[in-house]
Amino acid sequence: MHSRTVARMTEPGVARRPVSPAESSRANRRWWDADADSYLAEHGEFLGDSDLLWCPEGLREATAGLLGDVRGRRVLEVGCGAAAGSRWLVTQGARPVAMDLSAGMLRHASVLNEKTGIRAPLIQGDASELPFGAGHFDIAFTAFGAIPFVADSERVMREVFRVLRPGGRWVFSVTHPMRWIFLDDPGEGGLVAVHSYFDRRLYVEEDEHGEPTYVEQHRTVGDRVRELVAAGFTLLDIIEPEWPAGHDRIWGQWSPLRGRLFPGTAIFVTRKPNSG
Template sequence: MRPHGPWTRLRRGPVRVGRKSTTREPIIQESETYETQEPGAVEPEATRRDAGGAESARANRGWWDRNADEYQVEHGTFLGDDRFVWGPEGLDEIEAELLGPPEELKGKEVLEIGAGAAQCARWLAAQGARPVALDLSHRQLQHALRIGGSFPLICADAGALPFADGSFDLACSAYGALPFVADPRLVLREVRRVLRPGGRFVFSVTHPIRWAFPDEPGAEGLSVASSYFDRTPYVEQDEEGRAVYVEHHRTLGDRVRDIAVSGFRLVDLVEPEWPAWNTSEWGGWSPLRGNLIPGTAIFVCERD
């Protein structure tokens, strides 16, 4: 059972491509095929075990390619086509202004990492920004093409960004990439590299405290079931022991240290409260839990 809940499956992660291209055109291909789970197939085994960078990237790209269609059906209404939402609580960027006032986004070069169907990038474009949407999953980016938008879609690895140094003014990631990578510092350093001096990177992840609780929306999800300090990855694997989904846990202190060591300055840490209007319940997310324990942590970082 996931310690995080299905929202982390909202977005995204990495797949390796060449580095330091300056292209701003879509580079996704239409010829790839996707494995689908056959009816009656054995459900993956959920476990906690080590999983390295290559295994995590391979598993998560496959998971998102296989499940993108179902995901967009299930969560597309909540996300909208051009809404910038930071997490399941429903905190909207137009209200939070974590990237800055909307009127100041005009003309800014913005990289969205783990973009999924590029809802956030589409909102940024509507504010006059010049976004680039990057994701590991080809299938998710096909949904971005389906919805539309006049900005580049890049299928690439968050740990090897295919952009020149100092290409962007801002970067953002709403539940994208960082929960799924074995080495978050690699991603953070790459983001710092492609940002210009003074650039801001804002990213959200499942709040680390959620890893200590069962992934249940009701009262059974309010009692600590495992050690918060156990950083062993959560893995779903097939009958041969091959990972088909991987998520990595970092404590709150780990996240802060990762940010500092990677050359960023943490300027804010936002823990959204569950709003009264949000009556949604899915997986481990619910008004009951949301009103008692945080579900999302948003880190606002700046490059000096």
């Protein structure tokens, strides 16, 4: 789970502009490879070694049951990070495959497979070109993985649709689109709307040569619904987790202050039609 969004738009080397899918993939692979150690040092305890956490609000699959019955099901985790979700699925009797673009994240996933003794299969791959045959999986999911970090999320939706069997479920969580209106600030500075909700240009951090080093994508709620429908999915639900009482953890721009006022996460629950 990560979102830099528009916090640093006044700094040099930050822009809102188009980038190619190849540039986005290259930038974010390098960024996550470099950041994997520090990211997991900061958030690994909260994420757990074997747990499926949907969002910084603390909603867990063990409580929410968004994937349905997973026992015996073939499950694809897209953008798995350290693959805690896939290891949890192994304990529930599922047959997961954990995929990520970042070798740095998969290195941590491999270490945790050995540490826990729960071995989820790991594959390095791009969510825009899933290395699996049509109808291979019963369920696909991601918790803040892949989707925000690609230039063409419509293509990801089509790829997931392709690899799911008819009737298969696709569930993903992302930063709530309305959060892009605000600065990436967990305090009072993050309560004032300063950016247009309708500015869909990519957030791009660049090096001194103008080469993208980090790319993140914003889409409105309507955009997400349209790209899902265009791919062929049936939308079952959009969940906006409320900030739970007693939860005082600050994660980047997520905080009790903001969480009590407006949503920080959107979870899309969809299904591939049986005739698909």
